[in-house]
Amino acid sequence: MAIHCVMLLDNNPLLPSSHALCLAVSQLSAIVNETSTDPKPMTEISFYFNVPNREHALCQLVSKALAKHLSINILTSSQAAASALDGLLWEVPQTGFLPHCLADDAIAADTPILLDYRPELLPVRDVLFNWTNGLAPGFERYQRVMEVVSLDDEARTLARERWKAYVAQGFKPTSFDMMDRAG
Missing domain, CATH: 3.40.50.10110 (DNA polymerase III subunit chi)
Incomplete structure (x- = not known):
């Protein structure tokens, strides 16, 4: 799964920085990839x-x-x-x-x-x-x-x-x- 981060309104103090958001999304992606299972191969x-x-x-x-x-x-x-x-x-x-x-x-x-x-x-x-x-x-x-x-x-x-x-x-x-x- 490819993750693409977009710079998000870094100047808004209510939103996390784009770097922090990208890091969080990247970590979430790693967790999803670790827990996802490949489909069982066909008999x-x-x-x-x-x-x-x-x-x-x-x-x-x-x-x-x-x-x-x-x-x-x-x-x-x-x-x-x-x-x-x-x-x-x-x-x-x-x-x-x-x-x-x-x-x-x-x-x-x-x-x-x-x-x-x-x-x-x-x-x-x-x-x-x-x-x-x-x-x-x-x-x-x-x-x-x-x-x-x-x-x-x-x-x-x-x-x-x-x-x-x-x-x-x-x-x-x-x-x-x-x-x-x-x-």
């Missing part, structure tokens, strides 16, 4: 499509996010899906593991990856992997939302619907064709 939404093995792609993407020291949530659509991913995250990659737990676990606050089917239990973190067929409740609170889409026609149709829903809400998703990256 970055990425679709990874044409994925031959969705679960392994998830593990690779989670591993990359973890290597960047990002905090991660994975939202599934059911307890069974969460259990299946729980087992997989302990097995893949073969040379290590991806440290994770359910959102209501006692060690959740100290765990970089939270996995759950109950969105209300997931605290906001840097990245949300949406492993459901719809938009994740509160997705806009995350810095980044990642969608992993298999080759299955039904999964692709549901992903197109989510893409359109994001766009309808003013978001600009990006897409990554994993077939192009494989070859």
Whole structure:
């Protein structure tokens, strides 16, 4: 915010000097600038499509996010899906593991990856992997939302619907064709 001071009737004893006024306005401007907040940046939404093995792609993407020291949530659509991913995250990659737990676990606050089917239990973190067929409740609170889409026609149709829903809400998703990256 630029402040422009105008010389004000310095000879009038009832008014403060123009210098004092400029100083006061300048100090007020500094206070306003310190307390104003920048608007939150828009959530970055990425679709990874044409994925031959969705679960392994998830593990690779989670591993990359973890290597960047990002905090991660994975939202599934059911307890069974969460259990299946729980087992997989302990097995893949073969040379290590991806440290994770359910959102209501006692060690959740100290765990970089939270996995759950109950969105209300997931605290906001840097990245949300949406492993459901719809938009994740509160997705806009995350810095980044990642969608992993298999080759299955039904999964692709549901992903197109989510893409359109994001766009309808003013978001600009990006897409990554994993077939192009494989070859």
